[in-house]
Amino acid sequence: MESLLFFPQPFPDESLYSLAVRYHRLAANRSYRLKSQELFGTYSRTCGSILPCCLGALSQRLGAGYPVVDLIERFTLLPLYRPFVDDTKYRASIITMAGSDGTGLKMSLGITASRFLKHASFRYCDRCVREDVLKFGSAYWHRTHQAAGTCICPHHGEVLHALIFPNGADWRCMLLPAEAGGTPVIHSLGRTAARSIAEMQFWGLGHPREVHALFAGNFLRYRLDEMGFIKSGRIRQQLLAAFLASPLLCIPDATEFQEMTSSTDWVFRVLRPRGVVQPLKFYFLCWLLGLDLEQLKLFRPKADYLSEDLPGGNHAVNAASEGDIEERRSAFCNSANLKCHEKPGYLWLYRHDREWLKQYVSAHPFIRPQTTLIDWEVRDADLARELMVANDRIMSAEGKPHKVTRGALCGLVANGHDFLRQPNHFPMSIALVDDLLESTHDYQVRKIKWAAKTYLLSERCAISVVYRFAGIRVSQVSDSEVINLLRGGEHLC
Template sequence: MERLLLFPQPFPDESLYSLAVRYHRLVANCSYRLTSQELFGTYSRTCGSILPCCLGALSQRLAAAYSVGELIRCFTLLPLYQPFLDDATYSAACIAMAGNHGNGLKMSLGLTASRFLKHASFRYCGSCVHEDTQNYGVAYWHRIHQAIGTCICPHHGEVLRAMAFPGRTDWRCMLLPAEADGTPVMESPSGTAASTIAEMQLWGFGHPSDVKTLLAGNFLKHRLDEMGFLKSGRIREQRLRAFLSPRLLESPRVNEFQEIAYSSDWALRILRPRRTVVQPLKFYFFCWLLDVNLEQLKCFHPKKDIRSGDLSFEKDTSNAADEIDIEARRSAFSSSSYLKCHDKPGYHWLHRHDREWLTQYVASHPFIRLRECLIDWKARDLAVARELLAANDLILSVEGKPQKITRAALDRRVACGHEFLRTPDNFPISIRRMNDLLESNHDYQVRKIKWAARHYLLSERCAVSVIYRFAGIRVSHVTEAEVFKLLSCMK
């Protein structure tokens, strides 16, 4: 693999695409395809993405000056998502970015489902362009400006501008900030959440371990408890929705925010993630909705006795209950006639003070929900069987050329035909009835010959080929003796 003889010196918070553009101009390449071959050894279609791939090949071409991990950490936006990913998902994302194909990468991080990507654009700050030109001699693309939901420069407080590439080109024309027309992504930033969220994202970008601590310590639920939206560790959903609704109306008039500002359902899903990846924008936006600022995020220290969102542990439990009290509560709990453990007396006390015993009890006494069958399958089976008989009679009574009695022909004339074919175990009588009614090729051709004899007044003197032609038979399943016998019986 060829080594790169030169490579630009990275600037602070510079994206990989920005480095590729500066390399492209440094070596005076005529097209992005040539630049991509030199940097990645292939035509990479992800260089302009916030999560580029082919980083393994680039690391080898740089003679290990940057490992794949350093390239991901220093020049991509994956560190912004790292706190919200488990170890397996993060490792898989790093492997995908190191390889030549990033199929499914954005889907695994929840970016595709979030619908934020359709509003992505190349954004820059005018003040950053001016300062970078003075300090480094050239403007460059900042990573934090490309983060989804960053509409205000966290360094200067200015509205970012989205650059429109000339003509119908895209990022492969290799331009730097402000080299084409740019339009503000929003109106005046005063009185909006955009600046606060931009500062939070910048801090989270540089401190993924601290954000991980926030998530592990259930920061959002601590905040809800402080605001009175929790009762016995449970969310007061109606009160929380009533509080969030007017706050959502104050959200920035930007496409990314409008994707989630119409409802508070996504906020509740953050509190109950259920193995889904939480988008950084949604987390920091939710923090702003709860009147949290950056300093509160920095100063948060999780309490040792908070587990899994159960905030009822905040009470002082240093004086442990004595053994007699524990045994009495265990006895009252286990002797209760209620089937559900949540309904038994003392459940919350045991959950707080004697959780290990409660866990073992619940595991050994599973609650089995008995569900009554809402459908009388036997009656439905008999009804379908009757419909099949009626369908059979209808097919046999059709005027004109006979129709073959097949599964499809019977199914079309039965109200719930698809249902009983998909669940044959629920329709044993109907399935047997259908199998009895199905017509073989031999029986079908016998009916066709009888019809042709009546319709065209055929006699025994007709040749067999003539009879077959009138009956529409190409491949015979009846013998000539049977044909003449049928014609003789028709007299």
């Protein structure tokens, strides 16, 4: 095995593939096969991967300056996965990447199952290309741009482009960014989300320990609790799924995000992980829950985060400048109509300015927008009027009289019998109904009057005849009453 006579000086956040391409150019190799032999001592099929193998051989060729772990942590995307895998799996991944056979690596990290791989592309930022050429003399592939779900440059906020290798070739043609045509990876939709996720992923790539502290410290669960999605220690799944429906409409239109829109089941697998959580899913869920990079940086595990009694618990105040505090307070105060934990800077103020936050929140309680209360008195009065009209209609109806009963009255008002079940709300109407109900005696009197008028009955008619015309079987009216009623008529039998 021969040491390499030269190797490109790595640029900031440069990928291993990018270093290989630049080596290829410097060595003026004619083919990838030759270059691969020189670098890896074998034909590497994974040089273009985000998790390349054969790095043990490369490390040996590069000498003491490049231990395998350094190559992996500086030039590959394995550190992005570091917070989400245990030590055993991480060490196994390093061993696999050091060896020449990477079979099963992506499967063990859950990348294959995530189906993000099929959306992978070689991505670059036009502004990075221009600036890198000016600053370093060459464009190069940025490692963070290649992470699944990174669609916007975290440095410039510009949409990344996916390189289209010419003539159906793949990465083996050893191109640098923008050396062939590229297409934007997102279009109009979801730029805000894409930028926030890209910033979080870039930070996570460089700070795996901090992200592990977030993940192991139940950062997302704390956020759910803060948002009211935890009750009695359990996640309120239906409520959370309903809440997520709205932000899921604003997601980036890059293809990998489409893998996460058909269902929210993946959210609960991130919250209750059984296997490896994909970094993109973690950061995407952070965004869905209204979190950004700043809140990730500020989080401390709950044990000390909520401990009011910790000695020197307010020491963080000293770490924040007065200007910072004033700025955060002002932003917090100016966000009206939001619950306190939804206002910008809540977590920051909780950490750095807790006393002020407590006082402000207690002096400015969130007033829930009042839904219009029902004015039951008005409803009762309206219903009473309806009942009066209904009574008039029954009493003045053409033809044979109908008795004024509850059923007859309720049948003529808008809400039928419902109000009778709410006596507290309709006291006037219920009392009115009781007053309007017609006794059998009164009803029979009305029927006799109607019969006398309709059939021209007089006091000379037999009472049994009057009852027959009036439709009375069991009389509640005395004979003298009937005669008096008939005297009121002018007609003869």
